[in-house]
Amino acid sequence: MFKLIGSLLILGVSSLLGFRVAAAYARRPTELRALQTALAVLTTEIEYGATPLPDALRQAGRAVGAPVCTLLTDAAGRMESGGGITGGEALQQALGRFAPESHLRPADLTVLQALVPVLGASDRRDQVRHLRLAVERLVGAEAQAADERQRYERMYKYVGVLSGLLVVLILY
Amino acid sequence: MAIDVLLLFKIAGVGIIVALMATILKQAGKDDQGQLVTLVGFLLVIMIVASLLGKFFGLVRTTFGM
Amino acid sequence: MEIVKIVGVGLLAGMLINVLRQQKPELAMQLSIAAGVMLFLLMLSKVMRVVEVMQSLSARAQIEQAHMGTVLKIIGIAYIADFGAQVLQDAGEKTVASKVEMAGKVIIMLLAVPIILAILDSVLKLLG
Amino acid sequence: MIPERFAEEILALLAPRLAGLISRAAERLTSPLEEIRLREERPLHLVLAKGDTFVTPAGALTADFTQAERVGHEEVSRTFQAVAKGSVYAWEEEVRSGFITVEGGHRVGLCGRAVTEAGRIRTLRQVAGLNIRIAREVKGAADRLLPHLVSGGGVCSTLLISPPQAGKTTLLRDLIRQISNGVPALNLRGMKVGLVDERSEVAGCHRGVPQRDLGPRTDVLDGCPKAEGLMLLIRALSPQVVAVDEIGRPADGDAVMEALHAGVAVLATAHGNDLADIARRPALAMLLQAGAFQRAVILGREPHPGAVRQVIDLQREVAACSS
DSSP states (O other): OHHHHHHHHHHHHHHHHHHHHHHHHHHHHHHHHHHHHHHHHHHHIIIIIOOOHHHHHHHHHHTSOTTHHHHHHHHHHHHHTOSSOOHHHHHHHHHHHHHHHSOOOHHHHHHHHTTTTTTTSSOHHHHHHHHHHHHHHHHHHHHHHHHHHHHHHHHHHHHHHHHHHHHHHHHO | OHHHHHHHHHHHHHHHHHHHHHHHHHHTTOHHHHHHHHHHHHHHHHHHHHHHHHHHHHHHHHHTTO | OHHHHHHHHHHHHHHHHHHHHHHOHHHHHHHHHHHHHHHHHHHHHHHHHHHHHHHHHHHHTTOOHHHHHHHHHHHHHHHHHHHHHHHHHHTTOHHHHHHHHHHHHHHHHHHHHHHHHHHHHHHHHHHO | OOOTTHHHHTGGGSOHHHHHHHHHHHTTOSSOEEEEEEEBTSBOEEEESSSEEEEOTTSOEESOGGGSOBBOHHHHHHHHHHHTTTOGGGGHHHHHHTEEEOTTSOEEEEEEEEEEETTEEEEEEEEEEEEEEOOOOOTTTTTTTHHHHEETTEEOOEEEEEOTTSSHHHHHHHHHHHHHHOBGGGTBOOOOEEEEETTSOSSOOBTTBOOSOOOTTEEEEETOOHHHHHHHHHHHSOOSEEEESSOOSHHHHHHHHHHHHTTOEEEEEEEOSSHHHHHTSHHHHHHHHTTOOSEEEEEESSSSTTEEEEEEEHHHHHHHHHO
16 A cells, blocks of 8 residues: 555656656746747837836736746836846846746846846947847747757656656566 | 566566657657666666576576585 | 466566567567566476475485486576577577577586496496 | 935935945035036046035045045946936937936936937947036025016016026026915015926926926926927916026027017026127027017126126116117
């Protein structure tokens, strides 16, 4: 009986692990897409609205779901809380909190890191150019992420379940 | 004896699972990992079979007084 | 009803080996080894009985115990060598199989030497 | 010697190290602080109502600029971003015109490398110098002047003439406030005042809301070109008095004339030392000749900024000339 429970436990845990890794692969393109949308909204806000950065960030956050939304509203909140924090620093701090929550790769995060010294620090045209560049890079990353998802999502699910089975079988 | 039949199933099961995993990994383009899984499976089975063989030889020896 | 058990295990092993051969031939071979061992284990109690019978026979015929031991040894070696050779043949390693068989024969020869000597001795005694 | 809300409005803008230095230095000032000047890689400079001073690394004051603390690149750009509320792009017009008005109505002048396009400044890149001009409200600055400008229960069209930093904006602000409030002692009832505040200097608008007390009957058109703004005010907001800072271009003259034709009194300021300076500038000379202003007020820096040197009754002079 204990053997059975133990086996089920092992099987469950390894399956869960596999599914989580698979979920990360599934979420990454979604998050990258959300980031693109958010940056596009931000670009529009900056280009046509000249909206102050915190408001623009909130607006962009409203256009997408968590966790990207959290990133943007977090940055906006940090800016509004004052203390002479610049837009870039706010973004940097928000990114620090966002990174563990998201399923993005360090390579994806560097795209956002590249915005840190720029965000809010130059005129409209410059901002738009930097944001467009970031969106472009995100599009590239998304295509790659989608490809990886197609290849690896199912694989990790299967591998998770099968490795659990294997362990159970050997230990039984 | 029933335990020993289970051993047969165990080996067959390991074989089938390892084969499945290798195929899936190969499909995903991770040939190296596929190979590795195959190797691990092989070693596992060898360990089972080796211990079985050891038992077998021991028995033969005692039986025939060698 | 030992035979039912043995045939059952044999058939089961055969089926599993067949399934596995498609995917992983190397594991199929191991499975066949395991199946062989298992079948022998099933038979072991019977073999034990046979050995006992032989020993009691030898005691009745007043053959020297050392000779009887050697004979049993030879049977064991023959069995093991044959088993190994068969497995190897199954795996397609005919050359290695023949070498194993060869080794078995040589060792049996070697073990048989004292018996042959004893026989020669008794023959000479009869003649002389 | 430091204005109220100094910490919230000014120190909050500065990079942390500079804020510390200046708050220490400000306690030792002997004369009101007018400007904080940050220039990249150059000494930290404070301009006072009387004289100027530099700040040492310990936060003490010194006249010797070689001993003064130098301002770093990072600090200037941080301060600039704080001034722009982290959204430099939202202040493009302001950056182009060279200054940003922050909360409290303080003006931050910008200096750096200009990026031009078709002969116009498109933006300032690498802002390397900041001049934080601390605005102070001097309520009652116009107390002594106002009686001269009121006649028959109404306000005369007035031109305030002064050299830079002589307090004409402060004076204009207080005039607007008092006219808008109404002054019973002068038998002046509160009037609707329209202010075109092109450089956000008079009202110190932050996001369109005046940071200064301009009276209850005042409408402020912030950041609008003067000529257009005057027309807009007259068309839409029915002011009885319009006020405008620093006129001088031909279009300004036309707009002022338009306002006068609409029966609206005009309060305006112009740079100059005396009436002769004004007469040398075509647009203003045209206005003077047309009798647009009934009063001209000449200000000086001595004995204190905003001191009225002379009030000229132009009507009488014109009358004298014509007779």
